[in-house]
Amino acid sequence: MIQIFNSTLEVSTRLLLQLYVHAQEPLEKETLLSLDFLTIYGKHYQILQDNLNGDSPSIKAEIQQKRADIKKLYLSELVKNGFAKVVNLPTGYGYQITSSGVLFCQSLSSDYMHDYLSNAQIVSEKVRSLSTSDIQKVAFELGDNL
Amino acid sequence: MSTMWLEKLVAYGHNGKTPLVSTVSFARHFTMIEGPSDSGKSLIYKSIDYLLGKKLGKTKEEKMLENGTAEEKSSAKDNPFSPLFPNGTCYDSLELTLNLDGDSFTLTRPFNSKKTNVEFLLVAGEKEGHYSLKEIDSLLLRRLGMETGLQIPKSKAGKMQALTWRSAKRYFLFSQGIIANENSILLPLQNTEKTASLSILLYLLGRKDFNEFNGEEAIKKHTRAVEVQAYLSGKVVSTAKEKEDLEAKLKANGLDPEDLGKLNATLQGMQDSLNEITDEFNSSIDTLQKINEDLANLEDSKTQEEINLVGYKKLKTQFDEDIERLGFIVNAGDVLAQAPTVRKCSFCGSEIHSPAGDAKDQQQRIESAQAELDKTLLQSNTLVLEINSATERLSKYDSDIEKKNLEKDSITDRLNKKLQPAKSDFEFKISQIQSYLDLKSQIGAIERQTKDIDADKKVYNPDDVKLVDYQPKGLFSKQFFEDLEQIFLSLLKEMKYQPLESCHFNPYSFNMELNGVDISKSHGEGYAGLLNATLALALYKASKKVDGAHFPGLLILDSPLKSLSLPEGTEKENDLRLHFYQTISKEAGDGQIILLDNAREAESLGVDETVDGVEVIRFTQKQDNGRYGFLEGVRKN
Numbered sequence: 086m087i088q089i090f091n092s093t094l095e096v097s098t099r100l101l102l103q104l105y106v107h108a109q110e111p112l113e114k115e116t117l118l119s120l121d122f123l124t125i126y127g128k129h130y131q132i133l134q135d136n137l138n139g140d141s142p143s144i145k146a147e148i149q150q151k152r153a154d155i156k157k158l159y160l161s162e163l164v165k166n167g168f169a170k171v172v173n174l175p176t177g178y179g180y181q182i183t184s185s186g187v188l189f190c191q192s193l194s195s196d197y198m199h200d201y202l203s204n205a206q207i208v209s210e211k212v213r214s215l216s217t218s219d220i221q222k223v224a225f226e227l228g229d230n231l
Numbered sequence: 232m233s234t235m236w237l238e239k240l241v242a243y244g245h246n247g248k249t250p251l252v253s254t255v256s257f258a259r260h261f262t263m264i265e266g267p268s269d270s271g272k273s274l275i276y277k278s279i280d281y282l283l284g285k286k287l288g289k290t291k292e293e294k295m296l297e298n299g300t301a302e303e304k305s306s307a308k309d310n311p312f313s314p315l316f317p318n319g320t321c322y323d324s325l326e327l328t329l330n331l332d333g334d335s336f337t338l339t340r341p342f343n344s345k346k347t348n349v350e351f352l353l354v355a356g357e358k359e360g361h362y363s364l365k366e367i368d369s370l371l372l373r374r375l376g377m378e379t380g381l382q383i384p385k386s387k388a389g390k391m392q393a394l395t396w397r398s399a400k401r402y403f404l405f406s407q408g409i410i411a412n413e414n415s416i417l418l419p420l421q422n423t424e425k426t427a428s429l430s431i432l433l434y435l436l437g438r439k440d441f442n443e444f445n446g447e448e449a450i451k452k453h454t455r456a457v458e459v460q461a462y463l464s465g466k467v468v469s470t471a472k473e474k475e476d477l478e479a480k481l482k483a484n485g486l487d488p489e490d491l492g493k494l495n496a497t498l499q500g501m502q503d504s505l506n507e508i509t510d511e512f513n514s515s516i517d518t519l520q521k522i523n524e525d526l527a528n529l530e531d532s533k534t535q536e537e538i539n540l541v542g543y544k545k546l547k548t549q550f551d552e553d554i555e556r557l558g559f560i561v562n563a564g565d566v567l568a569q570a571p572t573v574r575k576c577s578f579c580g581s582e583i584h585s586p587a588g589d590a591k592d593q594q595q596r597i598e599s600a601q602a603e604l605d606k607t608l609l610q611s612n613t614l615v616l617e618i619n620s621a622t623e624r625l626s627k628y629d630s631d632i633e634k635k636n637l638e639k640d641s642i643t644d645r646l647n648k649k650l651q652p653a654k655s656d657f658e659f660k661i662s663q664i665q666s667y668l669d670l671k672s673q674i675g676a677i678e679r680q681t682k683d684i685d686a687d688k689k690v691y692n693p694d695d696v697k698l699v700d701y702q703p704k705g706l707f708s709k710q711f712f713e714d715l716e717q718i719f720l721s722l723l724k725e726m727k728y729q730p731l732e733s734c735h736f737n738p739y740s741f742n743m744e745l746n747g748v749d750i751s752k753s754h755g756e757g758y759a760g761l762l763n764a765t766l767a768l769a770l771y772k773a774s775k776k777v778d779g780a781h782f783p784g785l786l787i788l789d790s791p792l793k794s795l796s797l798p799e800g801t802e803k804e805n806d807l808r809l810h811f812y813q814t815i816s817k818e819a820g821d822g823q824i825i826l827l828d829n830a831r832e833a834e835s836l837g838v839d840e841t842v843d844g845v846e847v848i849r850f851t852q853k854q855d856n857g858r859y860g861f862l863e864g865v866r867k868n
Contacts, residue, residue, distance in 0.1 A: 092596060
């Protein structure tokens with residue numbers, strides 16, 4: 086059976102939208118996944134009004150799934166398609182959206198895309214003062230206690 | 232006539248070393264025991280009285296006569312069982328030998344025992360036995376020919392009591408207190424005992440019975456009639472009050488007590504109307520109950536529908552979110568499909584060709600997402616239809632509930648504002664009429680009861696009970712009073728008593744009047760004792776003339792002249808005391824008189840001791856000079 090939700094296409098597109106929101110700064114893979122999680126489940130963290138993917142009955146299972154997603158090659162797909170590029174960082178490497186990626190994002194037209202971008206902007210504002218490790222901690226560790 | 236005379240009195244005791252025995256023997260006809268005060272004369276009298284049945288302690292009469300000092304009273308109180316002998320005399324029992332119609336009996340009775348029921352020892356010949364006071368009393372009555380258990384009247388109305396020897400002996404034994412008092416010696420001091428004493432005297436003077444004066448039954452009947460009358464009178468009053476109250480209640484309710492037929496018809500009509508209203512009331516209650524059940528069902532269905540609708544809406548939200556998300560995926564896939572298939576490597580700039588399998592796989596994913604999107608859209612549309620349907624049903628429930636509530640309010644309103652008040656009104660009116668009918672019935676009962684009470688009052692009328700009117704003084708024969716007057720007068724003449732103008736026995740005061748004055752009063756100090764003693768002697772003599780009399784021929788007088796002092800140098804011819812002793816010593820006849828008095832020797836010389844059956848015993852209160860006193864070994868002080 087073909088997986089539709091949380092498929093590589095869906096997740097990588099959302100991560101590209103995150104890179105689109107943070108176009109001026111390269112982001113590590115863990116930070117990208119954390120921001121994506123906060124954006125779709127922001128209601129649980131009292132950051133957003135609604136959860137974009139609905140009210141999950143088991144947020145813990147979602148967190149476990151998201152940790153497993155780190156090992157998946159969502160970003161390499163983006164890089165392979167030319168929508169993102171790998172950037173060296175003092176702590177290792179990160180990802181940054183390319184002009185093709187920007188064009189791709191601007192070509193998207195669904196309501197979900199607009200809602201996601203809007204939520205991602207709000208999350209970005211909320212976590213602006215936090216370090217990348219703090220963002221991961223908020224998304225995964227605090228999430229365990231929900 | 233049976234006779235009784237005393238032979239000997241003996242006091243027994245023990246001083247710790249030797250037995251004590253004090254004896255006084257009495258002459259057959261006259262014995263005078265003379266001696267100074269405290270030589271034991273009155274002790275002899277008291278001993279005889281005690282042996283003839285007097286109870287220990289003082290009689291009511293003695294207490295009335297008593298004028299002893301506080302110390303004496305206190306002593307008597309401290310020693311209630313030894314009032315006979317002074318403390319320290321060491322004597323503890325008495326013995327009396329008496330002769331009854333020729334048979335000699337010896338009665339022994341202890342007197343210092345604290346037992347309340349002191350027994351007598353009776354020796355008759357070789358036989359002896361112990362007897363109680365009551366048994367001795369009966370024995371003496373029997374031996375003297377008197378009836379035991381005879382009922383004698385003790386009140387004007389004819390209340391009865393049994394005749395006893397103990398109460399009869401007051402007419403043979405006259406104590407110093409009785410002789411010296413200012414009332415008739417023939418009547419007791421207590422008014423309550425006078426009737427009984429007169430009954431005894433009547434019996435002693437020959438009356439056989441008092442059956443015609445037995446008023447016990449009449450008294451019982453009268454008492455019962457008075458009680459019944461009082462009860463009935465109270466009942467009439469309370470019944471009349473009850474009737475009055477009931478009638479007032481009827482009038483207060485505006486009811487005419489007389490028109491019973493109309494009232495019953497009205498009652499029936501009201502009862503029918505009440506039944507109709509009650510039926511309608513009950514029917515409305517049933518309808519209300521059904522509406523409430525319907526309402527409960529509607530509310531349940533509505534609640535269930537609301538729960539369903541919430542679930543539907545939640546599912547619809549999920550569908551909407553999935554549709555958006557699937558739209559996002561399809562859109563992303565579409566855009567990606569239009570992107571250039573040849574890409575440059577970000578590191579080296581060389582062209583990258585995607586494998587053909589990747590493109591195919593990607594296309595399949597997009598198609599699946601599109602299919603899922605279509606399917607979800609279809610489900611979402613179906614769900615919308617169901618939501619609309621549920622919403623309509625909810626609206627219908629609300630509408631039905633509102634209708635039922637309106638119906639309920641209407642019925643409740645009718646129940647509360649019309650049916651219930653009408654029902655209560657009828658019930659109240661019916662209860663009023665029923666109460667009235669009950670009251671009417673009660674009044675009927677009360678009227679019947681009142682008639683019964685009136686009838687009963689006639690039956691139980693105390694005035695119809697004939698009470699006995701016992702007047703003992705009127706039962707004495709005129710002849711007896713005349714004999715008594717004549718004997719009394721002749722005795723005084725023999726005593727040379729002066730003046731002797733008239734003598735009359737007053738049947739009302741029941742005393743002799745000398746020269747128009749009661750003998751117990753106003754004859755000078757000491758004369759009352761002499762005159763009272765003379766009356767006792769006259770009674771002793773008069774009784775001998777009465778056929779069937781029960782006097783035993785015995786007279787004992789204690790110190791009759793104790794208070795009679797004559798002037799110094801009174802000549803022998805005028806010595807009333809001497810003449811009294813001389814006279815009485817001759818009057819014993821075939822009976823026995825015992826006189827105890829504080830006489831001077833010269834006075835007692837008037838007694839002729841040479842006559843058979845006459846003796847003078849002198850107590851000198853002197854050592855080695857005659858007999859000191861009654862009790863051997865006991866000295867004054």
